[in-house]
Amino acid sequence: MVFTRMAKLSAVVLLVSLSAALVGTIWAVYSYSFFQNESSVGYFSASLTIVSILSYIFFIPLIERSSKTKIFMWSLFLFALNYILFAINSNLVLF
Numbered sequence: 576m577v578f579t580r581m582a583k584l585s586a587v588v589l590l591v592s593l594s595a596a597l598v599g600t601i602w603a604v605y606s607y608s609f610f611q612n613e614s615s616v617g618y619f620s621a622s623l624t625i626v627s628i629l630s631y632i633f634f635i636p637l638i639e640r641s642s643k644t645k646i647f648m649w650s651l652f653l654f655a656l657n658y659i660l661f662a663i664n665s666n667l668v669l670f
Contacts, residue, residue, distance in 0.1 A: 609666070 578586075599620075606616045638646060 603616055603620065606619055607613070610616050610619065
């Protein structure tokens with residue numbers, strides 16, 4: 576069976592949409608364990624979405640000007656630090 580370019584793009588969009596829906600559902604259940612209130616989970620998810628959009632707008636020019644190796648090393652360090660903090664912390668509030 577031969578797929579056109581549009582069919583391949585449609586398949587990719589379908590998989591990305593399904594994975595985003597699955598991650599969003601699991602994230603909501605995980606967040607509910609901390610907040611115990613549906614509206615708080617919604618506000619928290621919405622605030623993270625806003626932070627994500629703003630960071631995309633502000634960090635793109637920074638990434639275009641900087642060294643890719645240095646950015647990669649910093650991102651690995653920050654991921655490791657976050658994983659360590661999540662492993663140590665059993666509650667969402669750190670302090």
